[in-house]
Amino acid sequence: MSLRRENLPLEGLGLPHPLSKREIEKGFETLIGENRLFGAELNPDIIKKEGEKRKFLVSRLPSRKKLLSRWERIFRDLISPACLFERASTKIQDFEHRENMLLVGKDRIIYDTQIARGSDVVGEMTLFFLAERDRNLGLLAYLRGRRNRIVYIDHIRLSQQSSGYASSLFRYYETLFHDLGFHQFRLSASLSVGKYYWAKEGFDCLDREEFRRMKESLRDYVKERGLPVEEIDINRLTHAYDIALFRKDLKVSAYCNAEGYYSLKKDEEYREEKLFPLGKAYLLSAKPWDGYKIIYTNTPRRTGLLYSPGYLSHRPRAGHPENHKRLGKLIEAIRKDDLQGSLVLLEPFLPDMRSLEKVHSAGYLDEFRNNVRTGKKTFATVDCSISEGSFDVALLAAGGVMAGVDAVMNGRVDNIFCAVRPPGHHAGRRSAMGFCFLNNIAVGACYARDVYGVKKIFILDWDVHHGNGTQEIFEEDPLTYFCSIHEHPTFSFPGTGRRMEKGKGEGYGFTLNLPVKPHTADREFLDLFEREVIPEIDRFRPDLIMVSAGFDAHKDDPIADLELTERSFVHMTRRICEMADTYCKGRIVSVLEGGYNGSSLTSSAIAHIKTLQGRSEPCTSEEG
C-alpha cells in the first residue's frame, strides 16, 4: 500500500513522503501490462469513441522520462500510478468502473471510465488531474515549483437514480485527493435535472450573472404571490446553496408533470400539485443552469474569507492609520500566498436598518448618515475621520459579519475570517470612537441569535485595545460572554477594561477583562490566555465563538505597546478552534479589528487564517 495516511486530517498539511522513482516506474509497468495506460493528445477534431464529449485523443505512450516527470509534477510521487488507478476505480455501493484507463497528456493526466451497475452501463466519467500555475502566486513562487494542483470532474453522466452514488463517490474522492495534497477538486456539470439536489450539495452557478438573474426572478415570484418574505432575506442569498435552504418554514405549491419536472405555474402539462419549502420549490422549477463546485481539499478545515473591494472606499484623511491600504495589502498578500485557492471566498451584503437597530439607536444611525451626507470631515471625534462612502462602507462591514455568520451557520464553511473595515469594537450603542462607527461583531452576534437561534455566544476580543463598545452592548446579557484581553487602560486607549468590569445585572460574571502591562510578550500573554480565557470558555460552553481579531498587539505595530509575535495569534487561534470543536461544531466567526503596520498585520492575519484552516505550520516569517 503506497498511500500513506500518517497525518490525521486535524494535524495539518503534512504530506506523506514521496516514493522512489523505481516504485513509480513499477506502477506504470503494471498498468501497461494490464493495457490500461495510454498517451493523450488534446485535439478537438478527433474525438475518442462515438459522440462523446471528450476532447482528447488516445495516442502513443510518451517516453519513460516524460512519464516520470509528468507524474512527478502532478502527483509529486506521493502515490504510484497503479495504486492511484486502483483507488480511483474503487467499487462504491454496487457501482463499478469498467473500461477504465489512465492517459498521460502533455499538461494533464486523465482518468476515464464507464460506470456500471451489474451488467448495465449507467454512466461515464472523466477526471482531469492538472498542476496549474496560479497567476496570483507570482514568479518566485512559480520558480520554486508552487502550483495549484487541481482535479476536475470534467464530465460525468449518470442515470437519474444514481445521485446517491454520485454523492458517495464525490465524498470518497474528496478524501482521497485531500490526502494526496490536491488544492482543489472541481466538478462541472450542467444542471438540467436534480437542480435542487445539486444546489444542496454545494453546486453554484458557474456564471455570477446567472445567479443574479436567479435572485431577481425569485424576487419577482415572491412579489407576484405576495409572499411574506423580506427584501433583505433575498438580498443576503449569495450561493445556490442558500436558495436550496431558503425559507424552509414557508411552503408553496409546485406542479409536477408526467416526467417528473416541476413548474411554479399550473397548466395543462404541469398538473399534479405538491407543497415544498419556498427555496426547494423554486429550484425544482428553475431553468437549467451550469453548475460548478470547488471542493477545497488541501486544508483540514474549510475556511471562508469574506471581503469586498467596497471596503476600500472608506477614505479617512491622509496619514490616518486606519487607511484603505492596510486592508488592500492584506488581501494582496492573501492572493500571493497560495492561500486564496484554499479559501472559500464570500461577499458581504448591505443589511437593512432594522438589523442594525438591534445594536445602535436609530437616532445615532441617522446622525452618522447625516454627518457623512453633509460632507463632514469627522464624526464624533477627530479619530473618526469620514469620507463620502463611509456610511455605506460601515454598513457593508456590518453586513459582512452577517454574511459570515450565514456561511458558518448554514455549513458552507467551518469557520470564517471577515476582512472588513472600518473596525467596530469601540462603537457603542450611541457612540463612535477609535476609528469605529458600527459595532460589526455585535451586529453579527445579534443576527446569529435572531436568525439562527444561536443561544450562547462567546466573543473573544484580542485587539490590543479594550472592546468597550462590545462590552457596553452586551454587559447585561448573560448569554453573550464578552472577554477582552488588552493593554492596561492606564496606558492605553480607551481607558476602560479593568478587571473590576465584570458585567451588570443579569450579565454580571459574563464579561471578563484581562488587562496586560505594556511590553508584555508572547509567553506572559499566552500564560494569561491559558489560565483565564480557556477555563471560561469551558465553563460557558458556547454555541458560537466570535473573535474581534485585531493584530495591533504585534510588536511591530506602532499604535500600542505590546510585544507579541505571530506565534501568539497562532496559539490563540488553535486553542479556540479546539474549543469550538468541543462545544460548537467548530463554528468560529473571526472579524478583523485593528492592526496598523502593513507587514505585521499581513503576516499575523495570514497566520491566523492558516490556523483557522487547521494547518500545522502557519507562520511564514522568521519570527513566527
Next chain:
Amino acid sequence: MYVGRRMTRKVIAMSPNDTVRDANRVLQENRIHHLPVVEGGELVGIVSDTDVRKWVLKEEKINEGGTIYRRTGLVDEIMTRDVITMSPEDTIEDALLILHKKRFGALPVVEGRTLVGIITKADILAAFVDTLRIEGAGGVRIEVILPRDISRLLRLIRKLEEMRIEIRSLVLSPFQGEFVAFLRIGTIDVAKVKSGLRDSGFTVPALKDFLG
C-alpha cells in the same frame, strides 16, 4: 468646587434615643460608616462604626463574668458630641484637608445647626475621578515633563491643538524640581502624539518610567 455640590444630600441620621443595636443595623444595611445624630433637625453628634464596635467590645468585657444580661445602650451614650462640621459654602479642598489631617472618614454639612448633608472620603474620590476623567471610554493618559516655565506649557497645548488632539483633562504637578503634566487625550493613536511631542523637544517618559 464647593462642598454643597459634591456632598451626599440624602443623609441617614439617628436620634440620640435610638439604641446602639439599631444604629449598628442601619450602618450595615446601608453599607455606610457614619451616622449624624439629630435632635429636632439640629445636629447634636455623630456616631461612626468604630464607636459602635468599641461599645460592643466594652459590653462583652463586662459580661465576661458569665451573665447573659444585655444592656440596651443608646446612641446618646456613644456619640461624639464635639463634631467638626462643614458648610455647603466651604470648598472641597477644605474638606479634603480636614479628612486628610484628622484622619476622619466623613464630615456632616450644616447650615447654622441644621443638618443638610454629609461629605465623605467616597465623595472626594468621586470628585477626583470626575475631575481627572478617569472613568468612561475614549481617553488615554500621557505624561509630559516640563521645566518650571509656563511658556513650555503653552507650547505643549499649542502643539496638541495643532495635532487636533482633544484634551480631556490636564493636571500639572511639581516633579523633581520640574513640572509633570498629566493629560488625558481623546485619541486612539497615542503613539503618534507621543512621537510628535518628542520630535518637538518635549520629554515624554517611556512607559516603564510612567509615574502611574
